Amino acid sequence: MACSKPSKKTEDFFGNVPDLVIDKILENLPIRMASQTSVLSKLWRHGWLSLERLNFGFDFQKQQKNKDGSCNWQKSSLIISSILFHHNGPVRDFCLYVPNDADGAQTNLSQWISFLAKNGVQRITIDNSDGHIITSYIFWCNELVYLQLANFSLNSPPTCFHGFPKLKHLELRNVEFTEQNTFCSLIENCRMLVTLKLDDWLGMDHVVIDAPSIQTLILNGDFESLAFRNVRNLKNVSMCLKKMPEKLITVETVDSVNLLASSCQLKSIEFNGHLCKFLAAGGIIGSPPVTFNNLDKLYLCNLDLSDFAILRYVLSMIECCPYIKNFYISVIPGKNVGQHIFDFNHKYKLDHLREVNIKGITGSSVELKLVEYLLAISASLENLFFQSGKCENDSELKMSRALMRFPRASTKASLVCLE
Known part of the structure; x- marks a missing residue:
């Protein structure tokens, strides 16, 4: 221009x-x-x-497209190389989007990351559409504080790699680990790591988390077992299985969740329906029951309450969290229509629960029983928010009326219907 x-x-x-x-x-x-x-x-x-911040993200690549809308990687890569290799000072923050059909991107990435490693880069964000293998130069970036990689294959670090000594945030999305121990080798010496996000990975069935400084852990993918080692500072945990594993290796995973209960730092937990069923299959709630005494927030998402194992786990989990203040639950349509004969323990009390948020209910008897149970045991409840799933207007009205009629242990509890 x-x-x-x-x-x-x-x-x-x-x-x-x-x-x-x-x-x-x-x-x-x-x-x-x-x-x-x-x-x-x-x-x-x-x-x-x-x-110090160079952003070659999606918007930048969009500006370099050909008239027919196709990727012009040759043009954009020449611009990036020219800016980097004529740069006058340190590059602290580097953001890059690699579009589909980016010919030669593998070579470009090696050159650019090698340059960044020598210039003390602290933050790297790369979204790669073509699934290239990330260059080994990434392990030379010793000043990294923040690393986010998407759509890459990741080889094991070289033997000379001793971790990222300053790394605090690591996010890997749609990453394939070429070996089972690649991930462990990557994080085992990252002793400053505070936030770890793993989303939809391949090549790692057995997940081991060994990070003494980690405070927030987000796992969203498929695994057969999970082990926690040295995670005494964990405060927020979100774990979701995308599908039930063919092999149920639950013993180590159950022990790991039990270990979380003993943490005095843990404040928030999120599990999804598949993980609840996986843990229920391993007898996570048994005798003696584990208790999350320091937990403030409990999130249970995408639950099929028509599945007896999931319902039993949900109720057991509620009873294992006596001090929660916020409870969020989302429901998906059940595959089974049959009714459960289940004893809701109304003698149990949640004296600290202030807010409940229920999303996706359609008015089934199991859902209504659960809401009735929560209202009956929550002596300090202030608000119960509910949002209906897909159902007819008449059904939604009947469900709302039924909810309003339930007795409440808290005199100040309000039921609020969300649009």
């Missing part, structure tokens, strides 16, 4: 802008617009080449 030459008056104005203001403006501009500021004055000419 051609830029007209600014007038002398305009040059004088932009030439008197303080350096700190220039840096702040450039940081908040897309890289293409930042480069165009070089014509404003001599003071601005090379400022964009010392930006």
